[in-house]
Amino acid sequence: TEHPFGHLIDTLLSEQYEERRYFNLQKLSDVRYEKLPFCMRVLLESAIRKCDGFYIKTDDVSSILDWQTQQNQAEVAFSPARVLLQDFTGIPAMVDLAAMRDALAKQGVDPNLVNPRCPTDLIVDHSLNKLHFKIYSNRKRQQTFKWYFNACFSLFCLQWCSKAFKNINVVPPDINAVHQVNLEYLCQVVQEGEGFIYPDSVVGTDSHTTMINGLGILGWGVGGIESEAVMLGQPVSLTLPQVVGCKLVGTINPLATSIDIVLGITKHLRQAGIGGKFVEFFGPGVQQLSAPDRTTIANMCPEYNATVSFFPVDDVTLQHFKHTSCSEEKLVVLEDYLKAIKLFRSYSDQSDEPQYSEMNLSSIVPHVSGPKRPQDRVAVTCMKEDFINCLNEKVGFKGFHISKEKQATQVPFLHEGAEYNLGHGSVVIAAIISCTNNCNPSVMLAAGLLAKKAVEAGLTVKPYIRTSLVPGSGTVTHYLNTSGVLPYLRKLGFEVVGYGCATCVGNTAPLPESVVDAIKQGDLVACGVLSGNRHLEGRLCDCVRANYLASPPLVVAYAIAGTVSINLEIEPLGVNSEGKDVYLRDIWPSKEEVNHTEENIVIASMFKELRSRMEVRDYNKSAESALFPWDPKSTYIRCPSFFSKLVCTPQSIEGAYPLLFLGDKVTTDHISPAGSIARVSAAAKYLQSKRLTPREFNSYGARRGNDAVMTRGTFASIKLQNRLIGKTGPKTLHIPSGQTLDVFEAAERYQRDGVPLIILAGKEYGSGSSRDWAAKGPYLMGVRAVIAESFEKIHRNHLVGMGIAPLQFLPGQNADSLELCGKERFTINLPQELTPRQQLTVQVERLTNDMDVAFFRHGGILKYVARSLLL
Structure with a gap:
C-alpha cells in the first residue's frame, strides 16, 4: 500500500557521491519538529519511515511530534536499525531460535522461516573464564585457552548460526568486547538499507550499549527476551520519555581524567532524579570532550538511572570518524544527510537552545567510589579518612563495624617465601577490566604512562596482589604496545590475560590461600580496586568486603601503595631503591603528555588494526543445515523445553x-544464575551426574545455552x-x-x-x-x-x-x-x-x-x- 508519509521522500544529491533517498523530516513544515530534542528526532524519523499502520501507526508519529504534552503518557513503538547481542544473552537467544526451528519442523512448517528480521550482530566475548593469572605472555596461548572452553560455542555460533540464519553477523572471540566492536566497527551513524538512508540506532543486551550515544547514535540496553522480539521484527514499546538537558560549562581541571568527569556528572544527574529519562548534553563544555570521553559518560547511564545519555553529532564526532578509516564519501554523505534533517549540532548558534540545568566542569576533582556502591563517591584526598570512618560505622552501605582496638590489626603471612603483613584496607585485588573506560584511550594511556614513571622511579607491586589487565578490545593492547607503555604495566603485574568480562563478574583468579587465611584470621576488611562501573558486594571475591571503583591510573596507584588507607596527596606511594619517598604527584602524567600520545599514536592505528582483524576472520563452517544437530552429550548447548507444547495453556x-x-x-x-557454580548446588549435582568434576563446572555464564543448568541455578x-x-x-x-x-x-x-x-x-x-x-x-x-x-x-x-x-x-x-x-x-x-x-x-x-x-x-x-x- 502507499506509504502514509511518502510525500516526505526526498533525494540527497551531490557530485561527490551517488544520490540517496531519505525521508526529509523538514518537509513536515511543523514547528514542533524544530523544538524536538535531537534524540526525539531520531525516534520520529524511525516512526515515519517504518509506519505501516499495524506495528507502527500514524498516531505514534503524532505522539512524538506532540512530545512536550505527551511525555510520560503516550506509548509509542520504535524499530531500531539493528540488534546487538553479547554471548551471555545472545547464545541463549540463538538456542531459542534453533529450538523454534525444531518445533516448527515437527509441525511440518519450513524451519527456514525462522530468521532474525532485524540485522543482528552477535559478539562472543563474555565467555572468558580467568582461571590463572600472570601466566599469559603469548597471544596464541590466550586463544588456545579460551577456545578450549568455547568449543561448543564455536560449533554452534560460528559454524552453524552464522551459516543457517540470515541477517546475522557473528564476531568470534579475541576480536573485541561487545561494546568495543559496537563503537569501533559496527556503528555507522547513518545506515543504508531498503532503498533509503536513515539514522543508525540500536538496542543491545549488553549493559554498556548506551556508550554508543556518545557518537550520536541512539541506543540502550534491553533484556534477552526483548531483544529476541526485536530480532523477529517486533518494535520496542516505550513510554515517551522526558528529556533532561545537561548544559556543560567551564574548563576541565588538568588533573581530572574522563573517569573523574564521568563520576562528577553521575553524581549531578543522580541528584537531579532522572530515573527512566533521556539525557541530552549541550553547551560549550561539550566541545572539550573527545568522542571517547563522551562514550565513557554515556556508558554510565545505568548508574544514574537514565535510559539514554545522548551527544548529538557535531564537528568533534566528524573528526573522530575521520580517524576511524571512514571513507571520505561516507563522511560527506553523513554530514550532508544529518544537516538536511537537522540532526547535526552546532554550538556556535545558541539562540534556539532551551534552558536546561548547568554543570561546571571545573568543579570536578579526582574521586573513587565505594566501598560497596557506585554512588558513594570519595575524593582521593579524603580516602584515608573515609575508610577509617567506614571501619567505625555500623554494618551497612558504608560501614563494617570494626572495634577501635582491632583497627590496627596486622596479620603476618608468607607468600612465595617472603613475609608480608595484611591489615584493614590492604589491597588484594587490583584490576583494570573491560567495563566502562577501556574504550577511552586517554585513561588507559594515563595508566600506562603512570606505570612507566613508577617503574623508572623504582616502585613495585607486592606479588600477592591479584593484578590483571583485561581490555575490552584487542586494539587497547595494540595502542598500549605501540605507545611503549605495555612492558611497564607488565612489570607491575598488569598482564593482559584476555578480552571479555573477568573480575567484574567474579571470574578472577583465586587469592593465595595464605592471603585468604590472613584475612580470616584477622577478620580484615580487605580491598579490591577496579576500573569498572559497578561492584556488587561479594561478587569479586567473598572474602574481599570493600571494593572501590577507580580510574585505571588510580588502580595502578593503589596497587603500588598496597592499601586504600592512604592520602595520596600528602603520603608517599612507596620508597625507591635509594630510600627516597615517591609521591603520586611525582609520577602522574600531565594531560598534555597523554593527549600528545593519544593524538599521534593511538587514534588512527587502533581502528586500522581492528578493521584488518575483522576482515581476515577465518573459521570453518559446517555444511548448511536448517536444523541444528544437537549433541545429547553436550553440557553447554542443549535444546530448551520452551516449545515442548505449542498449544495455549489455560490462563487461570x-x-x-x-x-x-x-x-x-x-x-x-x-x-x-551468575558467577561460579557452587559444589553443593543443584546445578553441581546435575553436572556431576554427567560425570564432570568440579574443575570442569565452569560458570553459569559459560553454560547459558543449557537450560538444565540455568534452571537449577x-x-x-x-x-x-x-x-x-x-x-x-x-x-x-x-x-x-x-x-x-x-x-x-x-x-x-x-x-x-x-x-x-x-x-x-x-x-x-x-x-x-x-x-x-x-x-x-x-x-x-x-x-x-x-x-x-x-x-x-x-x-x-x-x-x-x-x-x-x-x-x-x-x-x-x-x-x-x-x-x-x-x-x-x-x-x-x-x-x-x-x-x-x-x-x-x-x-x-x-x-x-x-x-x-x-x-x-x-x-x-x-x-x-x-x-x-x-x-
Missing part, C-alpha cells in the same frame, strides 16, 4: 503454592532471603511435606505433583541489570505468577514475555498487611479478555498452622485420623 491458576516469600528489592542478581544466590525459611540461602520450604529443600528441588517436586507455583515479593522486584534467565528460570520451574508490591519495568516485561503474570498488590497493601504467611494456596482467575492495570481477585486458601498443613496434605481431617490409626 488454581491452588498454587508460593515457591518463595521474598522481601523488598530482590534483584536479578538474587534470581538469575535460578534463585541459587547465597544472598537470597526467603521468609519461608527465615535465613539467608538458596533454600525454600516444600509446604506440603514441610521439608527444607534447594529451590530447584522444591520446584521439581511441585511440578511432578502438578501443582502450579507463584512468588510473593515486596517492592522493586527484579531490579538491577536486566537478565533474561531471571524470567526464563522461574518459568521452567513452573512459576505462573509473581505477586509483588512493585516491579522493575524491564523485568516485568520479561515476566510477561515468558508467560508469567506480574500481579501487583493494590496501593497500600502488601503481604504483611493482608496477613499472608506464605503457606497459603492461591487461586487466580485470569479472564480471557485482559486489559492493562485490570484489578483481579485472588482467592487465598489459608493454612494457618502446621496442623492445617498436615490435614490438607492427607486430604482432610478424617483421612488424617484414619491414617494415624493405621500406623
